[in-house]
Amino acid sequence: MRLGGRRRKSSGVSTAQLPAGRTAERPEYDPVRGPSGRTPSENLDPPIPAKDFRRRPLTVGGWLVWGAVAFFLVNLVGLVASVVVNSFAVTWFDTWWPSGLTAQYYSMAWQEMALLDVLVVTLQVSAAVVVLSVLIGVPTAYALARRTFFGKRLITVLFLLPILLPPMTYGIPLATVLYKFDLAGSMTGVIIANLVPSVPFVVLTMTPFIEQIDPKIEAAARMCGANTAAVFGRVLAPLLVPGILAASILVLVRTVGMFELTFLTAGPGSQTLVVSLYEAMFSAGIRAQQAVDAMAVIYTGSMLVLLVIALRFVNPTQLVTRLKE
Amino acid sequence: MTVTAPERPSLKHRLAERGVDRTLLLLVPGVLFVVLLFAYPVLYGLQLSFQPAEGGSPFANYSTFFSDPYLADTIWTTLRLAIPAALINVLASIPIAYRLRGRFRGKRFLTTILVVPITLGTVLTAEGLKQYLSPVGWFNRILMALGMDEPMRLVPSWTAVLFSLIITGFPFAFLLTLSYLSGIDPTLEQAAATLGADWRRRFRYITLPLLAPGLAITFCLTFVLAFSVFPSAYLVGLPQGETRVMSIAAYEAAFRDGDYPMGSTIAVIMAVVMLVVIALVLAWRSRLYRGATGGKG
Structure with a gap:
């Protein structure tokens, strides 16, 4: 289903993979699109109602995946930020934030x-x-x-x-x-x-x-x-x-x-x-x-x-x- | 090349049928390069490893390595670090890449964010971990704010080195897996969906078999990254203890002690251990389907 949605949004997909007989099976499109091989991408949709998966509610697996990504990113940001903050710190010891900020260490x-x-x-x-x-x-x-x-x-x-x-x-x-x-x-x-x-x-x-x-x-x-x-x-x-x-x-x-x-x-x-x-x-x-x-x-x-x-x-x-x- | 011998025009034709024609001349610069700058130095190091600094039997360095537990144990130390890191990286990137392979708003942004750690490199990651995981760093502060009694001692430790390997290795594995997944023709899955397969069966019987060769390559590449860990094992690990990996032993032998043949010996053993693991994975991969429909690598 997701793939159906995906394909619908994509345009200009190569039509070469489509056998010529495919359009004949769905003759209702022919009057609109013409009998040429250049079938528009809409004709490629599988006969499943296409749903936009972006609006699907997240499943448990989805939450787990996003949670893992978020955890990874939060730690990554923390890691980089510690270095960045410390490079601007006057002194930083045993507190959440350094005692003052300065750029003198860069020069x-x-x-x-x-x-x-x-x-x-x-x-x-x-x-x-x-x-x-x-x-x-x-x-x-x-x-x-x-x-x-x-x-x-x-x-x-x-x-x-x-x-x-x-x-x-x-x-x-x-x-x-x-x-x-x-x-x-x-x-x-x-x-x-x-x-x-x-x-x-x-x-x-x-x-x-x-x-x-x-x-x-x-x-x-x-x-x-x-x-x-x-x-x-x-x-x-x-x-x-x-x-x-x-x-x-x-x-x-x-x-x-x-x-x-x-x-x-x-x-x-x-x-x-x-x-x-x-x-x-x-x-x-x-x-x-x-x-x-x-x-x-x-x-x-x-x-x-x-x-x-x-x-x-x-x-x-x-x-x-x-x-x- | 004898390909263009004028009196036997059929030879050129016969060779061309076997794939030998002028296109192969394009190989010359690449092959020359790799032979001169890779094969020759490696062979040179190999023969050097059989010339012990103190003389004696050609295998003296190897017997020293395997009889000295301080040196021989580095093999297990390295594998204990590299295999978990590579497995975590590959296994974590499969579900994430599978979920992110479609199109959604912000995909490019998220991929970019995930690519960023590759650019950090092991040296910066080590520097960051040192401060982020330190007893007064933000990680321990958050844990204590959440009710921990005392800070975890994470740097220097084995765990910190594993973290650094995941931080630098995971985005790499993810990127590769995502590109292998994107290379799989979506019409195959559509066909399966048309026949009524739910996503589990589509993943199990369509995507995973096509992805497996790519996963094998991904595992190999992240394993190499993890196996050759050097700066972070020094900077956030215990270079004389739990994270005394082979590259540290090789480096110390060659550059600290000046025993160059011993350094080469350790490097050779390191390469052999590595290649055994890679060969096992690639042997498994060669049994897999590799068609034109993608996921190859």
């Missing part, structure tokens, strides 16, 4: 920890990782999605491993190899280390995305005289944009938040925000707790800005397959 954190440099490094590293991983990953995903060949399984496993293995396991050997070639401790090293899980991540998310694009579309384009460049540039690329955006955003978020690999390969001038935050937390006691929290707030704030910008362009659920909406 302290900004100056003492050279946050501007850290932010620039973070930005450069993540931009480089996103662009490179898409450039390397998408062609690979295309080949894996469209062809079956000898050794495909092996290659798939090879791309799965860097995602499935914890960064600490391959991070330690990777860091040595990078040190051996004098790459670690610099920005290049951090970018290379972060690419290792990012490229396979793009491949893994883009392969099912490309698989669900009908190969007949490409065949049709070729039939109409398009060459390879035109097939890629004018047919595939527009269809791939949502997937590439989704993959890029996830890579971006992973890179900015990637602690282990950056931690193992970064030198003094190439620490990203999250690593310098960890260092500040680990050496707690040297600095005021509020200054560390101020840094944490700056980190979260920049991540949130990224996320909000990103979510304007992409629906997070488009990660695997595109929604039929």
